[in-house]
Amino acid sequence: MIAALKDKQTYKHYLKTLRFALYCISHPLDGFWDLTHEKRGSYAAANTILFLTLLARIMKLQFTSFVIETVYWEGINIFLYIASILFPLALWVVGNWGLTTLFDGKGRLGQVYMASCYGLTPYPLIQFPLIFFSNFVTVDEKEFYTVMSGLSLVWVLGLIVLAMGQIHEFSVTKNVLFTIASIFAMLVIVFILLLFFSMISQGVGYFISMGREIIFRAN
Amino acid sequence: MNKNTHMRRILKRISALMVGAMVLVGSSMVALADGSYTYCYDYWGDIQDSPDAYEVVGVYTSSDLGLDTYFKDPSGLTVDGNDVYIVDRGNNRIVQLTRVSRDKFELVRIIDEISSGTDVVNFDGPSDIAVSEDGNLFICDTNNARIVKLDKDLNLLQTFTKPTDETLDAKLLFQPDKLCVDTAERVYAIATGINKGLIKYEADGTFSGFVGATPVVYEWWDYIWKRLASQAQRAQMQSFVPTEYENVYMDHDGFIYTVTGKVEEDALRNESADAIRKLNMMGSDILIRNGDYPVYGDLYFGEGGGYKGSSLMQDITAFDNDIYMALDRNRGRIFCYNDQGRLLFAFGGNGNQDGYFRKPSAIDHMGYDLMVLDRQDNSMTLFAPTEYGQAIFDAIDQFDAGEYEKSGQSWENVMTLNGNYDLAYIGIGRSLLRQEEYKEAMEYFELKYDDENYSKAFKQYRKIWVEEHIGIIFAVVFLALAIPLGIGRVREIKHEIDIADIFRR
Numbered sequence: 001m002i003a004a005l006k007d008k009q010t011y012k013h014y015l016k017t018l019r020f021a022l023y024c025i026s027h028p029l030d031g032f033w034d035l036t037h038e039k040r041g042s043y044a045a046a047n048t049i050l051f052l053t054l055l056a057r058i059m060k061l062q063f064t065s066f067v068i069e070t071v072y073w074e075g076i077n078i079f080l081y082i083a084s085i086l087f088p089l090a091l092w093v094v095g096n097w098g099l100t101t102l103f104d105g106k107g108r109l110g111q112v113y114m115a116s117c118y119g120l121t122p123y124p125l126i127q128f129p130l131i132f133f134s135n136f137v138t139v140d141e142k143e144f145y146t147v148m149s150g151l152s153l154v155w156v157l158g159l160i161v162l163a164m165g166q167i168h169e170f171s172v173t174k175n176v177l178f179t180i181a182s183i184f185a186m187l188v189i190v191f192i193l194l195l196f197f198s199m200i201s202q203g204v205g206y207f208i209s210m211g212r213e214i215i216f217r218a219n
Numbered sequence: 220m221n222k223n224t225h226m227r228r229i230l231k232r233i234s235a236l237m238v239g240a241m242v243l244v245g246s247s248m249v250a251l252a253d254g255s256y257t258y259c260y261d262y263w264g265d266i267q268d269s270p271d272a273y274e275v276v277g278v279y280t281s282s283d284l285g286l287d288t289y290f291k292d293p294s295g296l297t298v299d300g301n302d303v304y305i306v307d308r309g310n311n312r313i314v315q316l317t318r319v320s321r322d323k324f325e326l327v328r329i330i331d332e333i334s335s336g337t338d339v340v341n342f343d344g345p346s347d348i349a350v351s352e353d354g355n356l357f358i359c360d361t362n363n364a365r366i367v368k369l370d371k372d373l374n375l376l377q378t379f380t381k382p383t384d385e386t387l388d389a390k391l392l393f394q395p396d397k398l399c400v401d402t403a404e405r406v407y408a409i410a411t412g413i414n415k416g417l418i419k420y421e422a423d424g425t426f427s428g429f430v431g432a433t434p435v436v437y438e439w440w441d442y443i444w445k446r447l448a449s450q451a452q453r454a455q456m457q458s459f460v461p462t463e464y465e466n467v468y469m470d471h472d473g474f475i476y477t478v479t480g481k482v483e484e485d486a487l488r489n490e491s492a493d494a495i496r497k498l499n500m501m502g503s504d505i506l507i508r509n510g511d512y513p514v515y516g517d518l519y520f521g522e523g524g525g526y527k528g529s530s531l532m533q534d535i536t537a538f539d540n541d542i543y544m545a546l547d548r549n550r551g552r553i554f555c556y557n558d559q560g561r562l563l564f565a566f567g568g569n570g571n572q573d574g575y576f577r578k579p580s581a582i583d584h585m586g587y588d589l590m591v592l593d594r595q596d597n598s599m600t601l602f603a604p605t606e607y608g609q610a611i612f613d614a615i616d617q618f619d620a621g622e623y624e625k626s627g628q629s630w631e632n633v634m635t636l637n638g639n640y641d642l643a644y645i646g647i648g649r650s651l652l653r654q655e656e657y658k659e660a661m662e663y664f665e666l667k668y669d670d671e672n673y674s675k676a677f678k679q680y681r682k683i684w685v686e687e688h689i690g691i692i693f694a695v696v697f698l699a700l701a702i703p704l705g706i707g708r709v710r711e712i713k714h715e716i717d718i719a720d721i722f723r724r
Contacts, residue, residue: 067670072263136681138674 017042021049021121028159032166035118036111043110046117050089052124054082060127065134068145088186089116092160095185100168100178107167115167119159126152256574257566259640262511262668264518267639272555272564272608273589275574276322276601284316285326290597295347295359295397296534296581296590302327303585304348305592305599306358311342313358318585322601330356336375339363349400349469357400359408364393366408366420379406382418382426399469407467407475414463416502417475431502433461433479433493436486462492466581470537474499478532478545487515487529494532495545495556510561516547516554517565526550526569534582536589540616544582544589551576553589561642563611574600587612607636614646623653641667652676657683 004010020040024031035041058081061071093116097109107115126148134145164182165175255268277283281290291309298304303316303324312331316324333340343362350356355376356369366379381393394411395418401407406420407430416432437459445453465480475498486492494515497506508514516530530547537543541558551569556562568575578595587609589602604612614629627650634643648663649672657680664673685692 066665066668067673070262070668138678139670140674 014042014044016040017045018048021045021118024118024163025121025125025155025159028162029166032115032118032163035115035163036107036167041114041118043114046114049120049124050117053120054085056124056127056131057085058082060131063131063135065137067137067139068134068142091186091189092116092182095189096164096178096182099181099185100164100170103178105168105170105178107164111167112164115163116160119163120156122152122155122159126155256568257564259564259642260512260518260562261639261641264512269564269637269640270607271566271605272611273553273566273602274605276588276603278573278598278600279324280598284314284324284599286314286329292594293592293597293599294580294594295345296583296592296599297348297350298583298585298590299350301585302350303583303590303599304350304356306345306348308344308346308594311345313342313345313348321603330358330373332373333367333369333375334373337367337378346395347397349398349406351400351404352402353404355404357398357406359395359398361394361396361411364395366395366398366406368404368406368424377424379408379420379424379426382420384426384429386415387413397464397466399467399475401469401473407469409464409467411463414461416461417464417467417477417498431475431477431496431498431504433464433496434491435459435461436483436491465532466534468535468537470541470543471539474505476535476537476543478535480531480533480548482515482529482531484520484529487513494530495535495543507558507560509559510556512562514556514560516545516552517550524550524569530554533579536582536584538584538587538612540612540619542612542615544584546579546582546591548579551579553582553591557615557642563642564608571596574602576600607633610636611642614643618646618649623650626650627654645669645672648672648676655679 017040020031020035024035024041058078060069061076061081093109093113097105097107097112099105100107100112130145130148130152133148137145161175161179164170164179165172168175168178170178254266255271257269257271257273258266259269261267281288288310290305290307292307293305294308295306296303297306301318303318305314305316307314310331312329314329315327317327319325331342342358342360344360345358346361347359348356354371356371356373358367358369360367364381367375368377368379370376379395381387381391391412395408396411398406398408404422407417408420410418413429414432416429419427419430421427441459445456448456462479462481464477466478468476470476477496477498479492479494479496482492482494487494490513493504493506495506496504499505506514512518516532520529521527526549528549530545530552531549532545533548534546535543542563543556545554545556546552547554547567550567552565552567554562554565566574569577571577576591576593576596578593579591580594581592583590587604591600591602592598593600610629610632614626614633617623617626617629627647630643630646630650633640634647637643644663644667648660648667648669651657651660651663652672652675657676660676661673661680664670664676
């Protein structure tokens with residue numbers, strides 16, 4: 001591990017895989033195929049892209065001009081804000097993998113994660129310049145910002161869907177079908193999580209109240 | 220702007236949900252301390268306590284005013300110069316007072332009889348009075364089904380009766396309730412049970428039509444549902460009709476402010492119904508709604524302190540600078556808006572203390588002083604602006620008069636008294652904007668999220684900046700183009716030299 005950190009080749013590989021993200025977003029079909037099949041992607045690069053996405057989203061809050069976006073700071077919880085990206089991403093990865101693995105999907109859990117993260121690339125790529133740009137616009141010129149911002153989201157969504165098709169080796173129809181099915185899978189997971197948490201809290205509450213009762217009686 | 224407000228609400232709600240999710244288990248809301256008497260809403264729609272803009276000068280009951288009979292259900296209040304007319308409905312009389320000093324009124328006369336010209340000389344349940352520029356009195360004599368026009372000496376000049384209009388139910392009892400009169404002595408009246416708008420009479424007493432009915436509000440699913448229903452079912456359903464106006468007030472320009480007291484909360488929320496309207500001669504609504512929030516009084520309709528629902532406007536009055544004050548009978552509050560429809564402040568409440576009301580029935584103003592009539596407390600409350608309130612009015616008046624620097628100073632005063640007041644910051648910013656100090660103006664606008672004004676200032680600032688730095692900008696653009704070209708050229712030459720035969724060994 002430490003030996004790898006000392007090796008210059010490690011960094012070269014990291015930068016090469018990171019640069020490959022740029023190829024992926026412009027040539028999605030080719031790029032995402034090579035990402036897993038030719039092993040041209042790396043987890044380090046995927047994590048970096050995810051980190052940059054989170055960073056862009058948080059920096060947007062503070063540095064975007066108030067003309068574009070006003071922030072009600074009293075209502076912001078930074079951890080929940082970060083979770084608002086990480087949680088859906090995790091759900092998507094688990095939901096998609098859980099479903100596709102049953103239906104001949106070739107992608108492994110890690111690969112689904114890696115491809116999804118690579119798909120996020122346009123977000124920091126567009127949003128960082130937009131944060132800078134937003135401080136030079138008036139209300140009348142707001143539309144430029146909105147269009148660009150919307151573009152980054154559409155691009156990301158498109159990339160993720162295409163990426164799934166490539167890593168699972170699905171046909172277009174099957175891919176669309178499983179994208180929709182994955183969204184349902186996500187909902188099911190949320191439902192089960194809610195159920196689980198409410199059961200646990202009820203259970204814990206039972207023992208707490210029993211403990212209280214005992215202490216009360218003992219006194 | 221509406222879309223903006225909506226978005227902001229949604230944003231707030233989302234973040235509130237997130238926080239809510241965090242503290243879902245076993246948490247209890249910490250009860251907030253009671254708000255101040257006067258308050259305002261900030262950009263986010265949060266209530267911001269504020270210093271008092273108005274203070275009570277006095278509460279006048281009948282004995283304070285030198286009357287031997289107690290007021291009984293006083294329902295109308297009109298100010299004409301220094302004179303105040305109180306319509307004492309339960310006693311079938313109108314009390315005319317004159318203000319002799321800041322806190323003193325003297326009885327002028329009691330109007331309870333028409334001197335000549337009619338068989339019916341007494342009033343029966345009068346509800347409102349208006350005074351024309353020529354000094355003629357117009358009185359809604361409700362239970363006698365007439366509006367009478369009297370001269371100064373109470374001689375009958377004219378009687379206005381039920382309008383002859385085939386769309387009106389013949390059996391409908393004509394009960395004129397509120398009225399106002401323009402400079403040409405045309406009368407605009409509201410009558411109980413007539414929802415077609417204001418009843419307009421020409422100066423000669425002829426009925427000339429209905430003006431400014433409220434738009435009919437219905438939801439599309441109601442419409443479809445009604446289409447599907449049978450005749451008998453349809454008769455059972457609520458019909459789509461305009462809402463009756465509650466009160467009218469004619470401002471100094473001849474525009475008519477109207478308030479609607481019975482509005483559906485949902486219709487208010489989606490702004491398909493208005494609590495307050497300002498009608499021009501054509502009867503179209505010309506009220507400016509440029510504020511962060513709609514003009515309907517309280518933003519929150521939830522239950523609190525035993526009262527719930529939206530503000531129910533009972534009466535309205537407008538100053539000469541187009542600032543208007545609406546009286547809410549639900550929570551007993553007075554809402555003060557500027558000419559752009561931004562809430563300046565709100566104050567009051569239900570209660571027995573001075574400055575609170577039990578059942579407020581009418582409001583009018585004398586200069587910047589306010590008078591509010593209470594039909595259950597049988598009293599009139601006189602309010603005068605405090606230093607804070609006066610500073611706000613001064614700042615607005617000075618800005619309107621073009622004294623931008625002075626206005627800026629007045630807003631500074633307001634800000635020292637209330638640092639949480641959005642309009643003070645925006646006021647200072649607008650004053651700076653007029654003085655062409657764009658950078659400073661931008662800072663003030665940014666603090667209170669005024670993007671429109673910020674953009675105005677920024678546009679100028681940006682223009683000046685570009686003009687000043689045009690040389691540098693061109694230089695940068697030129698270099699950005701030239702340097703890569705130059706580098707390319709140098710490389711090319713170097714390459715040629717490298718492969719040239721003569722340098723080969």
